[in-house]
Structures are given as structure tokens and as C-alpha cells.
Amino acid sequence: MKEEKNKKGEARLMKGNEALAEAAIRADIDAYFGYPITPQSEILEYLEREIPKRHGLVIQAESEVASINMIYGAAGAGARVMTSSSSPGISLMQEGLSYIASAQLPCLVANVVRGGPGLGTIQPSQGDYFQAVKGGGHGDYHLIVLAPASVQEMADFVFDGFRLAEKYRNPAMILTDGALGQMMEKVILPEEGSLKKVETPWATTGKPASRDHNIITSLFIQPEKMEEVNHELQEKYKKIQSEVRFEEIQIKDAEIVLVAFGLSSRICQKTVDLAREKGLKVGLLRPITLYPFPFKRLNELAEQVNFMMSVEMNAGQMVQDVKLAVEGKVPVYFKGRMGGMIPTPEDVLEEIESVLDNEKVLQD
Amino acid sequence: MQKEHEIICAGFGGQGVLSMGSIIAYAGMNEGKEVSWMPSYGPEMRGGTANCIVIVADNRISSPIITKFDTAIVLNQPSLDKFENAVKPGGLLMYEQSTIINPPTRKDIDIVCISAIEEADKLKAKQVANMVMVGAFLEKQPLVKIETIVDTLKKVLPEHRHKLIPINEQALIRGKEIVKETAQVSV
Numbered sequence: 193m194k195e196e197k198n199k200k201g202e203a204r205l206m207k208g209n210e211a212l213a214e215a216a217i218r219a220d221i222d223a224y225f226g227y228p229i230t231p232q233s234e235i236l237e238y239l240e241r242e243i244p245k246r247h248g249l250v251i252q253a254e255s256e257v258a259s260i261n262m263i264y265g266a267a268g269a270g271a272r273v274m275t276s277s278s279s280p281g282i283s284l285m286q287e288g289l290s291y292i293a294s295a296q297l298p299c300l301v302a303n304v305v306r307g308g309p310g311l312g313t314i315q316p317s318q319g320d321y322f323q324a325v326k327g328g329g330h331g332d333y334h335l336i337v338l339a340p341a342s343v344q345e346m347a348d349f350v351f352d353g354f355r356l357a358e359k360y361r362n363p364a365m366i367l368t369d370g371a372l373g374q375m376m377e378k379v380i381l382p383e384e385g386s387l388k389k390v391e392t393p394w395a396t397t398g399k400p401a402s403r404d405h406n407i408i409t410s411l412f413i414q415p416e417k418m419e420e421v422n423h424e425l426q427e428k429y430k431k432i433q434s435e436v437r438f439e440e441i442q443i444k445d446a447e448i449v450l451v452a453f454g455l456s457s458r459i460c461q462k463t464v465d466l467a468r469e470k471g472l473k474v475g476l477l478r479p480i481t482l483y484p485f486p487f488k489r490l491n492e493l494a495e496q497v498n499f500m501m502s503v504e505m506n507a508g509q510m511v512q513d514v515k516l517a518v519e520g521k522v523p524v525y526f527k528g529r530m531g532g533m534i535p536t537p538e539d540v541l542e543e544i545e546s547v548l549d550n551e552k553v554l555q556d
Numbered sequence: 557m558q559k560e561h562e563i564i565c566a567g568f569g570g571q572g573v574l575s576m577g578s579i580i581a582y583a584g585m586n587e588g589k590e591v592s593w594m595p596s597y598g599p600e601m602r603g604g605t606a607n608c609i610v611i612v613a614d615n616r617i618s619s620p621i622i623t624k625f626d627t628a629i630v631l632n633q634p635s636l637d638k639f640e641n642a643v644k645p646g647g648l649l650m651y652e653q654s655t656i657i658n659p660p661t662r663k664d665i666d667i668v669c670i671s672a673i674e675e676a677d678k679l680k681a682k683q684v685a686n687m688v689m690v691g692a693f694l695e696k697q698p699l700v701k702i703e704t705i706v707d708t709l710k711k712v713l714p715e716h717r718h719k720l721i722p723i724n725e726q727a728l729i730r731g732k733e734i735v736k737e738t739a740q741v742s743v
Binding site: 203230314370371375376377378455461465532534536 | 578581582585590591592593594595597598617618619620621622623
């Protein structure tokens with residue numbers, strides 16, 4: 193395919209992985225460090241091809257552990273940096289992410305999730321939800337987690353991810369999956385240069401006489417100091433709650449609410465259409481940020497609906513957060529497939545109907 | 557045209573199945589429609605067969621992954637076996653004649669057999685058999701214009717490949733003609 197720098201605002205047909213990579217260049221990343229793994233190798237390939245012609249630095253590291261520690265170093269020096277991988281590779285990065293979160297550095301990590309556990313399969317999955325939203329590595333920390341549901345959002349969330357990461361000096365993650373990485377859709381790319389560089393007075397860029405040493409560390413050996421740092425982090429996570437984002441589809445009169453993110457939210461959109469054709473008042477809440485999670489909105493919706501159903505490509509992970517959110521006000525059911533399998537819109541509808549049948553039996 | 561058309565293109569790797577789907581998607585986008593193109597990239601592809609799901613729609617596309625199709629375009633027997641029953645009642649099943657030993661048997665769909673490889677051979681360009689299929693499909697289902705496909709090829713192909721555009725155009729037109737002539741084998 194012809195490579196060209198496109199005119200502003202022109203629609204292009206791109207794979208999710210390519211759109212994410214092109215958005216990274218347009219977000220003026222200083223560097224990308226990564227290691228190939230299916231189903232996201234196109235990101236590294238695209239950047240290896242494009243960055244030398246344009247601007248920035250791209251390095252294929254010797255491993256994911258090396259990648260994330262290069263990110264740690266470069267972020268500490270105030271650079272806008274990013275890496276990407278898929279599930280097993282992201283697991284290897286967890287130690288580094290914990291260090292980066294503790295040292296309070298901004299960076300962006302894309303996880304194009306594949307089926308697991310273990311080396312697993314290369315097919316799409318959402319099995320890394322817990323790892324992404326609950327911390328993933330050791331200690332009390334959180335990533336800011338964005339879940340795109342289209343190729344357009346694969347590009348847009350690079351910008352949003354950096355904006356949030358830099359605002360809060362916290363690592364951000366784009367949690368997506370193999371299908372969104374591999375599929376092509378229409379995308380209008382964000383404009384190059386539109387993501388302003390932020391001031392980084394904390395960066396280790398060489399000490400002038402005018403200020404004290406800047407120190408980037410995650411080692412606070414005195415527990416009093418370590419607790420202080422933890423308080424600071426927890427305060428920050430409280431503030432981050434205000435960044436919660438979600439999308440509602442046909443919620444207004446909904447008696448049943450599906451909760452789904454990423455690819456499974458696309459599948460559920462179809463389920464909503466199918467259900468409405470049958471006269472079932474089904475709506476969809478799609479969390480866009482997985483951390484912070486829309487606890488408050490789900491709790492409000494629990495007053496309105498008969499039940500909720502979390503639809504995921506895993507054994508039931510987000511469903512736990514949905515249950516926490518509704519505080520037992522309504523039943524929360526779960527429909528999922530695992531190991532790289534994808535539930536169909538009809539599967540989800542069937543599950544809704546079987547819940548309705550059971551409820552009817554109980555009432556009779 | 558209905559507001560959403562869902563297509564599966566399937567065959568062996570190397571037959572141009574994925575590019576067949578992507579050119580329909582590209583052309584759809586260039587006519588201002590919403591499109592999605594979802595390839596098989598998993599182990600099934602590594603076994604030699606490939607497929608892609610293409611959706612061309614007037615409105616926002618919900619699920620890019622679906623199991624029932626308005627049209628199936630198949631270029632080998634395993635794909636026919638797999639997708640014959642995935643065509644919606646009243647839908648369209650197009651298959652490449654020389655690659656199929658056991659033809660489809662359903663009575664509730666429109667079945668069209670296209671001798672795309674033979675026609676491509678006549679054009680002395682085996683590799684455009686997929687475009688014969690696309691041309692034939694567009695005669696049955698005018699989702700996008702042939703001219704848009706040609707314009708799209710100009711856009712997406714690098715300059716040094718532009719010499720291949722006329723042969724692709726001929727293949728598209730030939731596909732349309734075949735459908736007009738005789739190819740319908742059952743209704």
C-alpha cells in the first residue's frame with residue numbers, strides 16, 4: 193500500500209495496530225521501545241518503517257523487560273515514550289510498570305490482548321482486565337486504563353492516554369485486543385503536533401546550579417517515607433476518578449443493561465439491535481475508561497433496570513466491578529467466552545432470554 | 557440497497573481473498589459509507605485457508621464479527637463447506653467453479669457459479685481471478701461502483717504498480733458480464 197502523509201482530516205482505511213502506531217508519531221513521541229509479539233507486531237513494524245523517515249526514535253529491544261526499563265529511563269528524563277505488547281509480553285513488564293507508577297512517571301503502554309493464560313493463543317481476548325485495572329505488578333498502584341472499541345479510538349486514545357499520563361504523572365494503558373488490532377476500519381487521524389508538550393521540571397536532564405538534584409526512584413527504604421509516598425499516590429488516584437468516561441446506548445428506557453468494553457461492546461451493540469427488534473428493552477453501558485471505572489453511573493442505573501449482564505471475552509472479570517458498583521440492588525449476570533473465542537450477538541441475546549425465562553419460572 | 561451488507565470472502569491463502577475484501581471495503585469508504593474489514597489471522601490462516609468479513613453500511617457498524625452473512629464469496633471447497641450454511645435465507649452465495657467439487661445444495665439462497673480462474677486465464681493474468689469475482693458480485697449487489705474500485709486502486713497502489721490497473725478493470729468488467737450472460741445455476 194502506498195505510504196503518504198495524509199492531508200488533514202482525510203479518512204483512511206487502516207488496521208487498528210497501524211492507526212495506533214501512526215497516532216503515536218502524530219502525538220510526537222520521542223521514543224518507542226518494543227519487542228514483537230502477535231497480534232500487535234504491526235505496531236513495531238510500522239514505527240520501524242515510518243519513524244526514521246519522520247521524527248523520533250524507535251528501538252527493538254532485546255526483550256519486553258528491556259523495553260519497559262528503557263521506558264522507565266527515558267520517561268525519567270522527561271521524554272514522551274511508549275511501548276506495546278500482547279499479554280505474555282505485558283506480564284513481563286509488570287515489575288517495570290510498578291516501578292514507573294511508584295516513581296510517578298508518565299508513559300503509554302498498549303496491550304493488544306490475546307488468549308491466555310500462559311503463552312496461550314494469538315486470538316483476541318479480554319483476559320487481562322484484572323491485570324490492567326487492579327495494578328498488575330506489586331504494591332498499591334493503578335494504571336489509567338483506556339479501552340478502545342474501534343480503529344478510530346485506537347488512534348484517538350493514544351492522544352488521550354498521553355494527556356492523562358502527563359497530567360497525573362502516571363503510566364496509562366490502552367487495553368485492546370487482537371481483533372481490534374487486526375481489523376480495518378475508517379479512521380480520521382488526530383492532527384500531528386496537536387498534543388502539546390508539557391513542562392517536566394522533575395526530569396533528570398542534568399542539574400543546573402539554580403535547583404536541587406532531581407531524583408527518580410521507587411526505593412523509599414524508610415517505611416514512614418514509603419507510607420507518605422503511598423498517601424500521595426492514593427490522593428492522586430482519587431483525583432483520577434474524575435476522568436471516568438463511558439458511552440451509553442439505548443439506556444433511557446432500558447430494563448436490562450449490558451455492560452461491555454472494547455470488542456465485546458461492539459458485539460453487544462448488535463445484541464441491543466436484535467433484542468429491540470424482539471421488543472426487549474435492552475441497553476448498553478460501555479466503560480471507556482476501565483480505571484477509573486464508572487461505579488457511580490452503574491449504581492444509578494441499578495435503580496432503573498431489572499438486571500445487568502456483563503459480557504466479556506474472559507471467565508468473568510469486569511463482572512466483579514459491576515457487582516461492586518450496583519451494591520446488590522439488582523442481579524448481575526455474566527456471559528463470556530474464553531481462550532480467544534468470541535461471543536456472538538446471538539449468544540448474548542440467548543443468555544438474556546434464558547435469564548428472562550428463569551425469572552418467569554420463579555414468578556410462576 | 558439495504559442499509560447494511562455483510563460479506564464473507566473465503567479461500568486459500570494466495571488467491572487474493574483478503575485483498576478482495578479490502579478493495580470492497582476501501583471502495584465503500586470512498587463512497588462515503590461505513591466499513592469494516594476483519595481478517596482471519598489465527599491458526600486457521602496458518603493452515604492455508606484465509607477469510608475476511610467485510611461490512612458495508614450506511615450507519616455505524618455494530619459488531620465487526622458476525623456469523624450470518626448476506627453474501628458469501630468462496631474460492632475453495634473447505635470455505636464452501638464452512639460457509640454455505642452461514643448465508644442468510646434469501647442471501648447470495650458465489651463460488652469459483654474450478655475450485656469446487658461438491659457444489660452447494662441450498663434452495664433458499666441465490667447461488668451463482670463463476671468461472672473466475674478460467675476467465676482470468678483468458679486475460680493472461682491468473683492473479684486477477686479475485687477481481688472477476690468482485691465484478692460478478694457487484695453485478696448482483698451494486699454496493700459500490702466499478703469506477704470507484706478503479707479510483708481506489710489508483711489511490712492505494714504505489715505508482716509503479718499502476719500498470720496493473722487496466723487488467724484489474726478488465727477483470728471486474730468481465731465478472732459483471734458473466735453474471736449478465738448465463739452464470740446463474742439455480743435459484
